[in-house]
Amino acid sequence: MALECEAIASNTHGKEALAIKAYAKALRQLPIAIAENAGFDANELIHELELALKTKPDSGINVDLGCIDSMEKLAITECYRSKEQALISASEAAEMIMRVDNIITCAPRQRQEPRMH
Numbered sequence: 001m002a003l004e005c006e007a008i009a010s011n012t013h014g015k016e017a018l019a020i021k022a023y024a025k026a027l028r029q030l031p032i033a034i035a036e037n038a039g040f041d042a043n044e045l046i047h048e049l050e051l052a053l054k055t056k057p058d059s060g061i062n063v064d065l066g067c068i069d070s071m072e073k074l075a076i077t078e079c080y081r082s083k084e085q086a087l088i089s090a091s092e093a094a095e096m097i098m099r100v101d102n103i104i105t106c107a108p109r110q111r112q113e114p115r116m117h
Contacts, residue, residue, distance in 0.1 A: 002027040003053065031061055038063040 005024035009017045031049055035042035038061070045061055045068065052059035052068045060076065062069035071077070 034061055034063065038066070040066040 002024040005020050005027060009020035009024065012020055032042045032046055035045045040061075040063075045066070048068045049059060049061060056070065058070050058072045059068050060071040060074075061067075062074065
């Protein structure tokens, strides 16, 4: 998904492209966390995964053996609707955080007391 986001970002202009690139960067953190949590050398595995994804799009991290393997061969699949809903929820949460942050940084100015003549 990160590769697709980066491809979309290269054809997008303005702030939207920056947001898409940041989203791709966040997606790239997922396999790093998986490798680290499994106790493997994340740097080496991620490099191998990036190389493997160029020729085999179903590549992923085999946490049992600590190597790159075919997720189809291992029968590891995800429900599309579940993944879609997780991404929608994460995006909505990020948007809400940004809106609240914007509200806080743009606090209303102090009102002055009306003058009595």
